[in-house]
Amino acid sequence: MKLKKLIIALQCLLIVTIPLYSQTGQARKAIKKQEKVEKSLKKDFEKSRKKALKHRYEIQTPEVQERMKNSRKKVDQYHKQKNKKAFKDIFNRKKRKK
Numbered sequence: 001m002k003l004k005k006l007i008i009a010l011q012c013l014l015i016v017t018i019p020l021y022s023q024t025g026q027a028r029k030a031i032k033k034q035e036k037v038e039k040s041l042k043k044d045f046e047k048s049r050k051k052a053l054k055h056r057y058e059i060q061t062p063e064v065q066e067r068m069k070n071s072r073k074k075v076d077q078y079h080k081q082k083n084k085k086a087f088k089d090i091f092n093r094k095k096r097k098k
Helices: 002-021 025-058 062-082 086-091
Strands: none
Touching: none
């Protein structure tokens, strides 16, 4: 008997609390609009950052540009090795002979 009362109480509690967590249409629209604005701001930031990096490269002398290019290659190579997939080596191993 107590178990039935407990189950009924939990069901009533769920029925009461579920509408509290749902969002209205206006709230969903406002959230979507905010996400859209944030996405566009991020896109603009990335675009301006690329433009600034390109400008920094272009104002250098050719010798410095060459050094920057070589340095960039070394950095890319280092990160490529560092981010190598661990599972790739495990699954590409040759099978041992018994």
